[in-house]
Amino acid sequence: MFIKCKKGDLLSGINIVSKAVAGKTTKPILECILIEAKNGMIRLTGNNLNLGIDTYIEGTILEEGVVALQAKLFSDIVRKLRDNDVSIQTTSDYKVTITCEKTNFAIQYMDGADFPALPAVDKEKSVQISQLALKDVIRQTIFSIANNENQKMMTGELMEVKNNVLTVVSLDGHRISIRKMELAGDNSDMSVIVPGRTLIEISKILTGGAEDMIQIYFENTYILFEFENTRVLSRLIDGEYFRISQMLSMDHRMVVNANRLELMSCIDRASLLIQETDRKPIIVSVKNDNNLYIRLDTNMGSMKEEMEIEKEGGEIIIGFNPAFIMDALRVIDDESVSIYMKDYKSPCIIRDEEETYSYIILPININVGAYQ
């Protein structure tokens, strides 16, 4: 193999496919990036068997061939080269030389034939969405997936399309995040559970705006995201997702409208009294004035603060894990938020009027009498 390309093009391609390269594994070939130079096209591929990404880059093929290069080393080398033309060439002693101006690296390569090919996906059913929109719905839900591999289904997100409305759901047993969005055009109905890792990696790659579309194909086992010169192919999580509709139909007794940034900075202040080892709730009280009272008592100290709000409905005293409230507030783009509550035992819902987003958060059980 002997190819030439611009450092910038090569590096962009490496950065994209690296997202699917395995970390430390027992199969060194999975820690590689595959370079294929064939039929006038240069293709890079990363594949950890759960997630595979390939992309085509510009360049000149002087001799066709296929090699697999240890991804981290290859990427480090290319990143540090000068911004000029880069040649990659195999030598007779099972090495690849990487040359740029007067710099010359020689590293080992592995046989490209050992690299696992990306499986083919049936393109019958598809959904189309803008890159920006996909990035947004991932950002606004991904924080509430579970990390616990024992709860496999919670480590993924439900992506559902029904009547051209996309619904994305994540939950971890303490909270549920839901984003809805109308899609343009005519899309297949879909209901799949996509691994969180896939969504995190794909949103790192997406650089396009509201006009740049991404095509999503899916079948039983795989989902394929296709955009520009790049394909991201992921295994799906098998099974039927949790039914969440009953959680949403809760009747609320009151709603509080608060300035989002002010509420965040208040909860942020309170949180600094919480050490990792204790799980003290912040106590939120709404009384018969237009104030929200927040207080927190830990063995580090206590904090009290009040902020002006608008409200409808009665009074409440309720305890929350402040991190869960913060996570939701952080991803909302609106200036003010509405928090719907019922009583100290029932979850609150932070949502907008059209329910494009809904964040359902379970309260922490508190002795309400102590705070009255």
Place this chain on the structure above:
Amino acid sequence: MFIKCKKGDLLSGINIVSKAVAGKTTKPILECILIEAKNGMIRLTGNNLNLGIDTYIEGTILEEGVVALQAKLFSDIVRKLRDNDVSIQTTSDYKVTITCEKTNFAIQYMDGADFPALPAVDKEKSVQISQLALKDVIRQTIFSIANNENQKMMTGELMEVKNNVLTVVSLDGHRISIRKMELAGDNSDMSVIVPGRTLIEISKILTGGAEDMIQIYFENTYILFEFENTRVLSRLIDGEYFRISQMLSMDHRMVVNANRLELMSCIDRASLLIQETDRKPIIVSVKNDNNLYIRLDTNMGSMKEEMEIEKEGGEIIIGFNPAFIMDALRVIDDESVSIYMKDYKSPCIIRDEEETYSYIILPININVGAYQ
């Protein structure tokens, strides 16, 4: 105690004295910041017994008093307050309330009387230097102190003043860094070994420029840096520093002039083939042309590069720890550097003509024949 001050003033003061607060210790009082409100002055102090810093801040004293507050918590709280007036007041139950607008924190305090006072320093002998100059000489030498507490003297820097010339020296057994600077005015002769930690912390605090002076007082055990409202007091390291003059008098056989940034980027590229576990040298060759040849062979791969230089004198092949060369090149401000060499067994010296800086680096023993 009851004081009021602006959040910004309070936070600046906290940030300064925090540099002398102990980390985790068995004496909780050393993890505190002392606040003293007396005679119309508000003073903050941090003191870990090796290093002590105090500073005066603006504010109003409504009731005199002294308290010690856990530094990290106090600093976290103040940092997160709104940018407005802050009140700090002791309450009857051994607590301090920190109030800003509608935010109210209450935390425990410790008895200020238990806090170790900063020792008094004799002000007979003194040296004056600009803040910027002190910061520069620290930055340009501090990287070559030793981390090893068994070699106590190497963990500090020699600060010597003779005939109004300041010389700052650090060394770690593999290299020596020397900075010289003429001082204005009439300064006492001085020769002290200052702990590296002190110099690192003081250079974080110094924000002033070439016009802002700092006064340095010293006696046998302590050194005191005084500037603006702040005093930094440090224990000295006891003993007589290493004699370095003979290292400097080496006769060189050749000198190479190279572009500093180009040389750095070349060595940086080579370094990525070095894993933490192996200590492979970079091989630097100068032949009878105007090129510097750099090569490196490790079990990750090999790298070769050449760059144009100017040179005087003969040929050489010599091996170095690339990190040592990089550390020196990184802190030099000149566009091009001169490297003086003798043979593959002798240290090289990177220095400017006036010897305001000299970086002496021992080579790594290599089998020269293998690279000819």
